[in-house]
Amino acid sequence: MNIIAVFILFTLLNSIFHVHGESEKHIPVTSKFQTINFYNGYSNLWGPQHQQVSEDESSTTIWLDSSSGSGFKSLKAYKSGFFSAAIKLQAGYTAGVIAALYLSNNQDYPGHHDEIDIEFLGTTPGKPYTLQTNVYVNGTGDGQVLTGRELKFHLWFDPTEDFHNYSILWTPSYIM
Secondary structure, eight states, X not given: OXXXXXXXXXXXXXXXXXXXXXTOXXXXXXXXXXXXXXXXXXXXXXXXXXXXXXXXXXXXXXXXXXXXXXXXXXXXXXSSEEEEEEEOOOOSOOTTOEEEEEEEOTTTSTTSOOEEEEEEEXXXXXXXXXXXXXXXXXXXXXXXXXXXXXXXXXXXXOTTSSOEEEEEEEOSXXXX
């Protein structure tokens, strides 16, 4: 399965993730993976007027307004990898809006694609955001008969107050 990395309605930053072991030592997980500058690894998918790439190309901010959002995609397909983003969600009324970090091969297999994603389902004031993870395989990501798994989590923290790190680790043996 070759997948194109697509990032929608969020800020991508080169973030530091910490794994807590018995000694509670902080280990930067991202130091184990190569990073890439924006224009060397990604191109606009839609809404370039809603994108801002930093001068050093280490971060990209995309946003949503009343007319449109934005998205970008990887220039090459991947068969595995570590995909990571620091995301701060919009506060207030966001019902009907989905912010997502997803991997898909839908451009190579329209109507019959695979997908791995993290989605933030919009909400109304006073209710928590829901994070939904999806893994669809065997060409079922287009919503027909699904082969895969969907899980929903009601977030116990406010994802609009600060940036939080979200990652997908995809190896030939597992997705985490």
